[in-house]
Amino acid sequence: MTTPAAEFIDRTLQAEGSEERAIADAARIAGGLRFYGASMGAVRGTVRDARRRHPELSHDEVTALASELWAEPVYERRLAAVVLLQGQVPTLLVSDFTRLEQLLRSAGVRDLVDPLVADVVHPLLDRLEGADAARARRIVDRWASEGLMRES
Secondary structure: OOOHHHHHHHHHHHHHOOHHHHHHHHHHHOOOOEOOOOOHHHHHHHHHHHHHHOOOOOHHHHHHHHHHHHOOOEHHHHHHHHHHHHHHHHHOOHHHHHHHHHHHHHHOOHHHHHHHHHHHHHHHHHHOOHHHHHHHHHHHHHHHHOOOOOOO
8 A cells, every 4th residue: 555645755756757867877876776767856855845745744654654665676765765764863763773774774775875874874873862872872883793884
């Protein structure tokens, strides 16, 4: 089942894409993903518009939307999930590291891993305190030792 927000994002990204950009991005990024050929500006604008259309989305619904977008091996959908989570960092919880790990493990390309780590994982890690921060640091250290992300 596709949520209205995911349907809007997918439809808009496809409309914003170009075949030329899709071919160029596929050659540059690869990783077994499909490409719509939408620009980074189009991805950011689409996510912004989706949040305006669906301001009622709770923390759980936003993180579920990120997973829904990520489920399809389409670069722009996954990039939209990263942008969505970037805007959600102030409300993310230590329990969201499970979802973040799933995204990182299935990303397949540095062009998705790097912004997810730099703009979601690290800011979340910096925001956590006490036992949550210690737990999160152990998780991130494990990811780094497994080569899942670059050392912090």
